[in-house]
Amino acid sequence: MLGANYVGDGNAYTTGNVVSVAGPTGAFTQGLSYNYMYQQAPDNYVDYISASTGTLIFSSQESYGRAVCYAGPSNNYRAIYATFNFGALRNGSSTKQQLMTRYMQYLLPNVVAEEQSSTLLRDLCLSPNPGRGRIQVRFALDRTERVNVSIYDVTGQKIRTLNSSVLDRGDHCLTWNGQDDQGRSVSNGSYLVRIEAGKAFVNRTIVLIK
Secondary structure, rough: OOOEEEOOOOOEEEEOOEEEEEOOOOOOOOOEEEEEEOOOHHOOOOEEEEEOEEEEEEOOOOOOEEEEEEEEOOOOOOOEEOOHHHHEEEEEOOOOHHHHHHHHHHHHHOOOOOOOOOOEEEEEEEEEOOOEOOOEEEEEEEEOOEEEEEEEEOOOOEEEEEEEEEOEEEEEEEEEOEEOOOOOEEEEEEEEEEEEOEEEEEEEEEEEOO
């Protein structure tokens, strides 16, 4: 089961399961911790698991395993299996945006690299995020430059090119309508927006809902 072993059933939410989760030492989630919607609907029967051929990336307050990452039998694909609801995590000292970025860095190691900082590309904003149907990608350029704006799915495949041309200095706004380059609507889920301008590039995660 995606590098994980089933250990036990969770309880009904009225009894409660997950107060908080934290990333263990050595995992790519190390240093991240979140409170959870304890004894509320998302806390209903949250099973606990252990890592078999995968790696434990989250445990709850009683040290029960709650999420495992897995790189496939020959590192030929990557997956994350969690028994808790991502949306039920509460932002605090760690944010869900931070976690989603780390998820995407793990799932897309050949796409999500460390950003190359530059004053050339600034004021990046994805809105709304999560977005229903249409998401705007706004950014500003400090000089005229060739800009590539691409969208990748969680397998690392580029599904849409929003721009591949020279843009003038100033503010710009591109719109993604939730479709790939063939005009097909893509499924709900997380996607990566990559913007390249000169030697600068930034990566941001967006969530599409319908």
